[in-house]
Amino acid sequence: MPNYESKNHRGFHNDRRQHGAGNRSQSTRNYRSKPRRRETPQVQVEIGQRFPLTIKRMGINGEGIGYYKRMAVFIPGALTGEEVVAEVTSVATRYLRAKVHRIRQTSPHRVDPRDSYADQVGGFELEHLDYPEQLKFKKDVVAQSLERYQPAGYKHYDLRPTLGMDDPYGYRNKAQFQVRRNAAGQVEAGLYAERSHDLVDLPTCSVQMPVTMHVMRAVVAMLQDLDMPIYDEEQGSGIVKTLVVRAAAHTDDVQLVFITNSTKLPHKHELLTRIAAELPEVTSVMQNINPGKTSLVWGDETQHLAGAEAITEKLDGLAFKLSARAFLQLNPYQMEILYAEAKKALDLQPGETVVDAYSGIGTIGLSLASVAEEVRGMDVIPEAVADANENAAANGITNAHYELGTAEDLLPKWVMAGFHPDAIVVDPPRTGLDGTLIETILAVRPPKLVYISCNPSTLAKDLVELAHDYRVDYIQSVDMMPQTARCEAVVKLSRRQ
Structure with a gap:
C-alpha cells in the first residue's frame, strides 16, 4: 500500500512502510491464551555437531x-521430505539452528x-524450490498462522x-542497495548477509527488473x-x-x-x-540526506538534483505520481491482481461509500472511485x-478525498x-493493525471490511478480535514476492448480524 518509506536494509523484505493510519507502536491486546507447552528435555548439543535429519515441514520463513x-x-x-546431514550453528533452550552439511x-x-548468493541474503530463500510448490507453501503459511x-x-x-x-522473475521495480x-x-x-553487516555485492539479481540493475551497476x-x-x-x-x-513498469520513467x-x-x-550521457533512461535524480549511524535507510530531507522530481506509474488506467520516498508495491504486475481481488472482495454496489484507512498516495482508493459513491482516505504523512x-485531480476523480490524520481520529x-461508510479497506504494514484502529473499526462496524495483509502472522493475530x-x-x-517466503493476502470479511 503506498506510503512513505523509512525502513532498515537487511534484505529485500524491508520495503514495507512503518506507519499508516494509526500509531505504529503496537497497543497491548488480549489474545486467547495458549496451552502450556510440555517442557523440552535438556539435550547436550554443541555448535558444529552433525547428525542426520528428516525435514518434516517448512516454517513461515521458508526454512x-x-x-x-x-x-x-x-x-x-x-x-x-529431504534427508540431510545437519550441522548445528546455534543452540537455544527449546530449539536448534543448523545449516545443510549434505x-x-x-x-x-x-x-x-x-x-549464486541466494543463500546469503534475504530475498531469495525459496529460489531452490520449484514455483508451483512455492505457491502451495504460501497458502500453507496462512494456514500455519x-x-x-x-x-x-x-x-x-x-x-x-x-x-x-507466469514468470516469477524480473518483477521487482526497485533496487535499494x-x-x-x-x-x-x-x-x-548490494545487501547485508543475514544476521550481519557484511555486504554481499550483487552484480546481478534475477528478481529485479533488468533496467534497475543496469542503472545500479x-x-x-x-x-x-x-x-x-x-x-x-x-x-x-x-x-x-x-x-x-x-523503475515504472508501465512508463519509461526511472x-x-x-x-x-x-x-x-x-x-x-x-x-x-555522466548519468545524463550514459543513462538516458533515468528521468529523475534525487538526493536524500540521512546523517549518522542509523538502522533507517531514509532521512527526512530530499533534494532535487536533475530531471523531474517524481516519476509516474500507471495502474488500472490511472496515473500515479511517485516521489522519492513514496511507497509502491514492489511487484507492479501482481499489484494489479492484488487490487482487482480487493475490488472483488469489497463488491461495492451503486451508492456505497468506502474508507481507505491506509491511503498513502491513493492507489487503492482511487482504483475504487469508479464504482464507489464516495471514497475517503487518510494518512499520517503530509506528502x-x-x-x-x-x-485524484490529475485523473479527473472528483468523488475521492484524503485527509491528514489517523483513522482512529478521523473515522469517529x-x-x-x-x-x-459502507466499507473499509485496510492495508497495514507488517506489524498489522494498530489496536486502537481495530477498536475504532469495531465501533463503526461497516457492513463490509477488506483486509490486505503482507504478514500472515499479524493477520491471524488481528483476526482474533475482528472475527468476533x-x-x-x-x-x-x-504471490507478490516470488522466490521469497513472503505472502500477501486479501481477506473478505462481512459484519455479523
Whole structure:
C-alpha cells in the first residue's frame, strides 16, 4: 500500500512502510491464551555437531524444520521430505539452528537457484524450490498462522490457492542497495548477509527488473571512476551510503536516488553529466540526506538534483505520481491482481461509500472511485496526503478525498458528521493493525471490511478480535514476492448480524 518509506536494509523484505493510519507502536491486546507447552528435555548439543535429519515441514520463513531428540531444528535451504546431514550453528533452550552439511535424499521439487548468493541474503530463500510448490507453501503459511492464533471459526475458513505469476522473475521495480568499499578499495553495492553487516555485492539479481540493475551497476562504476567518498559504517565517515533505483513498469520513467551522510555530494557536476550521457533512461535524480549511524535507510530531507522530481506509474488506467520516498508495491504486475481481488472482495454496489484507512498516495482508493459513491482516505504523512489528492485531480476523480490524520481520529469525527461508510479497506504494514484502529473499526462496524495483509502472522493475530464481529468469507493469497517466503493476502470479511 503506498506510503512513505523509512525502513532498515537487511534484505529485500524491508520495503514495507512503518506507519499508516494509526500509531505504529503496537497497543497491548488480549489474545486467547495458549496451552502450556510440555517442557523440552535438556539435550547436550554443541555448535558444529552433525547428525542426520528428516525435514518434516517448512516454517513461515521458508526454512526446513526437523526434530532431533524432540528439539525443533531450523535449517535454511532444506525442503520438506529431504534427508540431510545437519550441522548445528546455534543452540537455544527449546530449539536448534543448523545449516545443510549434505543432502542425503533430495526433494523432487528442488531446483538450482539462478543467483549464486541466494543463500546469503534475504530475498531469495525459496529460489531452490520449484514455483508451483512455492505457491502451495504460501497458502500453507496462512494456514500455519491461523493455527497458531486460532481466531473464531478458523478451521472453516476458505483458503484459496495462491495466485502466482507466469514468470516469477524480473518483477521487482526497485533496487535499494547499500554502497561500501571492500578491502581492495573497490566500490560494491548490494545487501547485508543475514544476521550481519557484511555486504554481499550483487552484480546481478534475477528478481529485479533488468533496467534497475543496469542503472545500479552503471552508477557503481561511476562512483569508482570518480573516486567518490563512500560511507564507512565503522568510522561513520564518507558520503554515499545507499543507491535506490526505481523503475515504472508501465512508463519509461526511472528514478535514481543517492542517500548520503551529509548534504555534500563531491563531483556532483561530473556525476550528473555522466548519468545524463550514459543513462538516458533515468528521468529523475534525487538526493536524500540521512546523517549518522542509523538502522533507517531514509532521512527526512530530499533534494532535487536533475530531471523531474517524481516519476509516474500507471495502474488500472490511472496515473500515479511517485516521489522519492513514496511507497509502491514492489511487484507492479501482481499489484494489479492484488487490487482487482480487493475490488472483488469489497463488491461495492451503486451508492456505497468506502474508507481507505491506509491511503498513502491513493492507489487503492482511487482504483475504487469508479464504482464507489464516495471514497475517503487518510494518512499520517503530509506528502502522502498531498500526493493522493493531486493524483485524484490529475485523473479527473472528483468523488475521492484524503485527509491528514489517523483513522482512529478521523473515522469517529466523520461518523459524528453523518458519514457512515459502507466499507473499509485496510492495508497495514507488517506489524498489522494498530489496536486502537481495530477498536475504532469495531465501533463503526461497516457492513463490509477488506483486509490486505503482507504478514500472515499479524493477520491471524488481528483476526482474533475482528472475527468476533465479522465473518471471514475467504482468504485469497497472492504471490507478490516470488522466490521469497513472503505472502500477501486479501481477506473478505462481512459484519455479523
